Amino acid sequence: MTKLCVICKEPIGKDSNGWEGGANAAPVAKGTCCERCDHSVVAYKRLLDAGFSKKEATVVVLSKLASA
Numbered sequence: 001m002t003k004l005c006v007i008c009k010e011p012i013g014k015d016s017n018g019w020e021g022g023a024n025a026a027p028v029a030k031g032t033c034c035e036r037c038d039h040s041v042v043a044y045k046r047l048l049d050a051g052f053s054k055k056e057a058t059v060v061v062l063s064k065l066a067s068a
Contacts, residue, residue, distance in 0.1 A: 006031035007041055039064055 003012045003022060006029040012022040015035040022032035028045050040061055047057035 003032060005034040005037055007033045007037040010034060 004010065005012055005022070006025050012020070012032060012034045014020050015023075022034060023038035023042065025031050025033035025037070025042055027049060028037075028042050033042060043064065044057050044061045047060055048054065052060070
């Protein structure tokens, strides 16, 4: 059975490291998310929760996505 991302509902495949288990979607959702959602949606929320401004969080997430 294929696992689906709890955020985008797409199948969770192998990530860039070869891991097939997905990532923890907290604090955005309960369950497992795909690498794309982990790097964008979840990382952004975690940065905001850690005290980064929206602008700072956006810069960090965009730079991470650009290097992926």
